[in-house]
Amino acid sequence: MTTVDWPMVTVILPVRQEAAFIRRSLGCVLAQDYPPERLEILVADGRSTDGTRQAVLELQAQHPRLRLVDNPGLVVPTGLNAALRQASGEIIVRVDGHTEIAPDYVRQCVIALRSTGADNVGGRMNARGEGAFGEAVALASSTPFGVGNARFHFSSRDEWVDTVYMGAWPRAVFARIGLFDEELVRDQDDEFNYRLLERGGRIWLSQSIQSRYTNRSHPRALWRQYFQYGYWKVRVMQKHRNQMRLRQFVPAAFVATLAASTLLAPFWTPARLVLGLAVGSYAVANLTASFVTAGRHGGRHLRHLPLVFTILHLSYGSGFLVGLARFWDRWKDRGPVYRVAEDTNVP
Numbered sequence: 001m002t003t004v005d006w007p008m009v010t011v012i013l014p015v016r017q018e019a020a021f022i023r024r025s026l027g028c029v030l031a032q033d034y035p036p037e038r039l040e041i042l043v044a045d046g047r048s049t050d051g052t053r054q055a056v057l058e059l060q061a062q063h064p065r066l067r068l069v070d071n072p073g074l075v076v077p078t079g080l081n082a083a084l085r086q087a088s089g090e091i092i093v094r095v096d097g098h099t100e101i102a103p104d105y106v107r108q109c110v111i112a113l114r115s116t117g118a119d120n121v122g123g124r125m126n127a128r129g130e131g132a133f134g135e136a137v138a139l140a141s142s143t144p145f146g147v148g149n150a151r152f153h154f155s156s157r158d159e160w161v162d163t164v165y166m167g168a169w170p171r172a173v174f175a176r177i178g179l180f181d182e183e184l185v186r187d188q189d190d191e192f193n194y195r196l197l198e199r200g201g202r203i204w205l206s207q208s209i210q211s212r213y214t215n216r217s218h219p220r221a222l223w224r225q226y227f228q229y230g231y232w233k234v235r236v237m238q239k240h241r242n243q244m245r246l247r248q249f250v251p252a253a254f255v256a257t258l259a260a261s262t263l264l265a266p267f268w269t270p271a272r273l274v275l276g277l278a279v280g281s282y283a284v285a286n287l288t289a290s291f292v293t294a295g296r297h298g299g300r301h302l303r304h305l306p307l308v309f310t311i312l313h314l315s316y317g318s319g320f321l322v323g324l325a326r327f328w329d330r331w332k333d334r335g336p337v338y339r340v341a342e343d344t345n346v347p
Contacts, residue, residue, distance in 0.1 A: 006038045009106055010089030010171075014071070014079035016046030018097035021214065022055050025097050030063055034106040039065055040089055044079030046071040077180035077188040084179055093168040095211075102210035109168035112206045119173050119201035120193065122164025123209030125152050134217025136304035139297060141215060145289040146312050148247065152205055161205045163193045165213070173201070181239070183335050186232040194240040219307070223315040230319025234327050239334045251317030252324070254282065286310065 011029050015022060022043075029041055043056045045068060053068065060066045069086055071079035084092065093109050095101055102108075105123075112121040127138035140146040147153050152165045167189065177195055180188045193203060216222040230251065237244050257278050264271035290305035 006035050006107075007090040007110060008038050008040070008088060009034065009091045009093055009110065010040045010042060010083075010087035011093045011095055011106065012042050012044060012080060012083040012087065013095050013097060014044045014046075014076045014083070015048070015052060015097035016071070016074060016079075017048050017050045017052060019048070019051040019055060021097050022052050023059075024100055025095065026056065026059060026066075028100045028103075028105075029095055030059070030066070031103055032101075032106045033103050034110075036065060039106065040087065041066045042069050042083040042086060043067070044069045044071045044083040046074040046079055073182060075182070075185045077182045077184055080188075081179045081182060084174060087171065090171055091168060092171050092174070094166045096166060096213070098214045099166065100212045100214075105209060105211060108206065108208045108210070112204055112209060113168060113170060116204045117202070118204035119196055120164060120167050120169050120203045121206055121209065122152060122167045122203075123206055123211060124155060125165040126210070126212050127153075127215045128212055129215050130217040132301060133219065133304050133308070134215060136301035136308045137215045137217065137222055139293050139301060140305055140308040140312060143289065143293055145285070145293075146309055155205060156207065158204070158206050158208075161203050162197065163190060164203055164205050165211070167193075168209075177201070181335065184232050184235060186228045187236045190233070191236045191239060194236065194243045198240065198242070219311055222308070223311050226312055226315040227319035227322075230316035230321075231323040231326070233316075233320060234323030235330070235335075238327060238331050241331075249320075251313050252320035253317075254278065255314055255317035255321060 013026065013029070018025070026041075026043065032039060041063075043066070045053050045056065047053075047070070056066070056068050060068060067086075069079070069083045071082050073079070073082070080094065091110055091113065093106055095105075108123075109121055112118065125142075127141050129135040129138040142154050144154065150163060151159065151161050152163065155161070173196070177192070177199060181191045184191055196203065216225050233248070237248070257274065261271045261275035261278060265275050286306050286309050289309060290302060293305055294300060294302035
């Protein structure tokens with residue numbers, strides 16, 4: 001394929017307070033083997049105060065194809081939308097601030113889009129952590145027991161899926177589907193993919209699209225992250241009720257059972273039995289998954305894995321319950337659909 005055959009691509013990085021990672025993640029984007037004259041890079045910064053903007057501006061002085069886009073909404077979906085409205089590429093590729101993409105990442109995204117006819121393509125989330133706890137998080141979040149059946153966490157084959165990590169789209173998809181839902185601080189990618197699937201779109205997972213994601217490496221940060229995932233998942237389900245599955249309620253049901261039986265146990269014998277059964281069965285499942293996961297990696301991090309699995313499940317379930325309480329009256333409120341503005345370049 002000659003240079004003129006490669007489509008114009010816009011890479012969007014929605015970031016905020018990413019000073020510790022931005023040079024690594026953005027450096028990988030700047031080092032792509034894609035024809036540089038066919039590549040535009042937009043960093044949508046949520047008014048960071050930790051040096052992120054300064055780092056981007058310093059790199060921008062050396063790389064004219066890099067631009068900083070202001071994101072006054074501060075969160076990921078407003079940043080994505082702000083950049084989309086300024087993008088000039090035929091293909092849109094998302095890259096997150098905690099991610100380092102392979103040198104051929106953009107090229108492989110374009111190849112996958114053209115060869116499959118998909119509306120969204122992406123690769124596996126290859127997680128890595130810093131320190132023993134962070135490495136255990138990387139192992140746990142790459143298993144179905146840890147994070148459910150989202151196949152981009154653990155699949156080893158090319159296949160049609162419901163969602164992928166980050167994503168790459170023909171720009172025309174946004175004219176057809178709309179932009180990202182700005183209400184959703186988390187899970188906006190899930191909501192967008194649900195909307196895409198509901199309208200006949202297709203999503204392709206390609207093992208040739210490679211990246212490395214640096215996950216949270218402290219228990220408190222991990223809890224906060226997955227609590228937010230559970231919390232905002234409620235709004236995603238309210239907007240797309242046909243996508244609801246029984247398994248999505250399991251973490252919340254488990255947390256609710258633990259809370260209710262704990263409160264009632266001092267006064268009611270059946271509650272003590274339920275509490276013992278819930279804790280005992282979960283302990284068996286958790287320890288089994290921990291031994292199996294650690295065993296696949298030479299026994300590493302067995303000491304941390306039970307805690308990591310517990311945090312993943314309890315934080316997500318707790319966030320989901322809080323979300324149900326917070327959004328209890330919004331089951332008929334799908335919210336606005338963010339259409340492409342008239343002044344955007346999207347056709």
